[in-house]
Amino acid sequence: MDRDLVLRARDGDHDAFSRLAAGSLGRLNGVARLIVHDHLLAEDAVQDALVGAWRDLRGLRDPDRFDAWLNRLLIRACQNAAKRDWRRRIVELPLGLTDGPAISDVQATLAMSDELERGLRDLTIDQRTVLVLTYYLDLPLAEAAATLGIPLGTMKSRLNRAISALRASIEADARHTVLTSERLA
Amino acid sequence: MNATRDLDQLLRDHFGDRADQAVLDGQLDGILLQTADLRQRPGWLAALRSPSMTTRAIAIRAAVPRVVWLAALVALTLAVLLAGAFVAGGRPAGPPLNGRLLIKTWEATSSTVRSIFYTVDPDGSHPVQLRPGPVETAGRMLDGAQWSRDGKTILLSESFLNADMTTTSTVSVVNADGGGYRTFSMVGSYAPLNLACSDWSPDGTRVLCEGWNYPDPSRNGLYTINSTDGGDLVRVTTPPESHEVHGSSSPTQTGGRDIPGTYSPDGMMIAFVGAIAVAPATDGTARIERQDGLMVVNTDGTGRRRVGALVIGDRAEWSPDGRSILVSSQGRLYSVDVATAAATPLTIKDQPDASLGLASWSPDGARILFGRYGGGLDFYTMRLDGTDLIRVTTDAGVGATDWGTHPLGD
Numbered sequence: 001m002d003r004d005l006v007l008r009a010r011d012g013d014h015d016a017f018s019r020l021a022a023g024s025l026g027r028l029n030g031v032a033r034l035i036v037h038d039h040l041l042a043e044d045a046v047q048d049a050l051v052g053a054w055r056d057l058r059g060l061r062d063p064d065r066f067d068a069w070l071n072r073l074l075i076r077a078c079q080n081a082a083k084r085d086w087r088r089r090i091v092e093l094p095l096g097l098t099d100g101p102a103i104s105d106v107q108a109t110l111a112m113s114d115e116l117e118r119g120l121r122d123l124t125i126d127q128r129t130v131l132v133l134t135y136y137l138d139l140p141l142a143e144a145a146a147t148l149g150i151p152l153g154t155m156k157s158r159l160n161r162a163i164s165a166l167r168a169s170i171e172a173d174a175r176h177t178v179l180t181s182e183r184l185a
Numbered sequence: 186m187n188a189t190r191d192l193d194q195l196l197r198d199h200f201g202d203r204a205d206q207a208v209l210d211g212q213l214d215g216i217l218l219q220t221a222d223l224r225q226r227p228g229w230l231a232a233l234r235s236p237s238m239t240t241r242a243i244a245i246r247a248a249v250p251r252v253v254w255l256a257a258l259v260a261l262t263l264a265v266l267l268a269g270a271f272v273a274g275g276r277p278a279g280p281p282l283n284g285r286l287l288i289k290t291w292e293a294t295s296s297t298v299r300s301i302f303y304t305v306d307p308d309g310s311h312p313v314q315l316r317p318g319p320v321e322t323a324g325r326m327l328d329g330a331q332w333s334r335d336g337k338t339i340l341l342s343e344s345f346l347n348a349d350m351t352t353t354s355t356v357s358v359v360n361a362d363g364g365g366y367r368t369f370s371m372v373g374s375y376a377p378l379n380l381a382c383s384d385w386s387p388d389g390t391r392v393l394c395e396g397w398n399y400p401d402p403s404r405n406g407l408y409t410i411n412s413t414d415g416g417d418l419v420r421v422t423t424p425p426e427s428h429e430v431h432g433s434s435s436p437t438q439t440g441g442r443d444i445p446g447t448y449s450p451d452g453m454m455i456a457f458v459g460a461i462a463v464a465p466a467t468d469g470t471a472r473i474e475r476q477d478g479l480m481v482v483n484t485d486g487t488g489r490r491r492v493g494a495l496v497i498g499d500r501a502e503w504s505p506d507g508r509s510i511l512v513s514s515q516g517r518l519y520s521v522d523v524a525t526a527a528a529t530p531l532t533i534k535d536q537p538d539a540s541l542g543l544a545s546w547s548p549d550g551a552r553i554l555f556g557r558y559g560g561g562l563d564f565y566t567m568r569l570d571g572t573d574l575i576r577v578t579t580d581a582g583v584g585a586t587d588w589g590t591h592p593l594g595d
């Protein structure tokens with residue numbers, strides 16, 4: 001983040017803002033897609049966040065906090081986008097594990113990744129948000145709490161609940177898969 | 186899942202593998218176009234709003250493809266005799282013709298964003314690029330364009346941020362066929378006062394501009410210049426001082442702005458977006474200013490007053506019949522009656538929740554040209570009752586507009 005660009009953009013230099021936006025866009029896309037799990041909603045959220053950033057940039061008192069402030073705008077936009085979602089959701093059926101007891105390391109890794117993805121999909125957007133802030137953006141708990149505008153204690157409890165919910169979803173999915181495999185056997 | 190694996194590390198690896206940071210084609214351009222014509226909120230208001238962002242972007246999933254920027258326009262050969270000397274924009278005789286539109290699009294590279302102005306028929310046909318080539322800049326701040334009343338000439342206004350953080354303003358004119366480009370030679374002489382100009386006077390002899398000078402906001406305000414060479418600078422308004430309040434600390438002067446709209450049809454008044462002073466707070470904290478009000482003033486600078494209570498965007502266009510002013514407010518269009526201040530919403534009949542902006546009247550006052558936001562920005566015309574919607578641009582993502590009286594076709 002170029003502090004000078006932030007200062008110039010805050011003073012109304014749209015070209016400086018365009019450079020900030022260009023430099024942030026990929027990161028924002030990555031975060032939004034992980035949170036809302038929908039490319040179209042993510043695009044809406046990123047657009048809302050950056051438009052809001054331009055309009056309210058004069059409210060940013062500390063230019064060194066631009067990235068964190070922008071994260072916060074994006075989180076809000078993701079939550080709003082999820083609420084506005086009207087699209088018919090594509091229901092993905094859970095995939096059964098590959099048959100046979102012996103699977104390669106690559107297949108095991110892919111299977112684990114699929115389990116995680118299914119588990120994340122079952123979470124609420126708020127639960128996914130705390131996980132993304134913690135494990136994708138690697139924010140310290142205090143900063144993640146500040147991004148969400150909640151107390152540190154609340155952040156900790158939300159994170160614990162999100163992880164518990166994820167574990168429960170994965171375990172439930174694993175039980176379903178085992179049952180399916182047994183019926184097929 | 187292997188229970189002995191560390192879920193924390195699994196999540197980190199998973200997010201790292203699955204995060205898709207790909208930037209969609211045209212995604213950045215759409216955002217920059219949308220923000221280019223938006224004013225930043227004053228600091229005090231932005232600070233209040235910032236923690237709880239409430240944009241009103243509405244995801245309209247019309248049956249249109251994603252925005253793809255125009256990389257170039259086909260220039261057509263026109264059989265128009267050039268006047269030679271600059272032609273003043275005098276009011277044409279007879280009923281006004283709903284002629285060609287003036288549209289801006291963008292061409293973006295990895296390091297620059299530049300405007301391309303062109304004219305086009307209201308159905309989107311017969312595009313003509315205005316200038317021999319786009320002006321390339323890494324520091325463009327503002328630009329705009331406006332038809333003369335007779336539809337023969339176009340006013341172009343551009344401001345550039347220089348490497349030393351100073352600003353250079355140019356005001357120029359070009360004929361409707363793209364030829365005859367020339368700049369107003371006197372504008373540079375007013376430095377460090379910068380000018381961004383928005384409208385011709387109805388008789389074509391003057392041009393309405395915003396003047397600003399960031400280090401010295403006391404010079405901010407509306408000005409007019411002559412339409413020959415930009416000389417004869419006359420100040421029209423002096424906006425109230427603007428203050429930001431940081432908690433209970435002393436205010437800091439930032440400089441108010443008056444952003445010009447258009448002349449009234451009789452040339453006696455000016456519509457603009459201006460600063461509004463409010464009474465001091467009762468708890469003794471410093472005065473709080475609000476920007477963004479619809480204002481009118483006589484051309485001699487007297488009679489400055491607010492019209493209605495809307496907080497509006499950067500445009501205020503007087504209707505051809507002189508009775509109302511077209512504005513946008515938070516993604517909605519309104520026709521504001523000058524006499525009564527009544528604000529009539531203008532919406533697309535079948536899409537009442539669509540986010541609209543950047544509007545202009547047709548010369549006969551029966552239709553409007555406007556932009557609709559929805560995964561990008563495209564322009565349409567419609568009747569005032571929201572019917573007869575006609576699309577002008579397709580996947581173009583464009584900017585400032587105007588509707589002139591230049592005859593249709595090539």
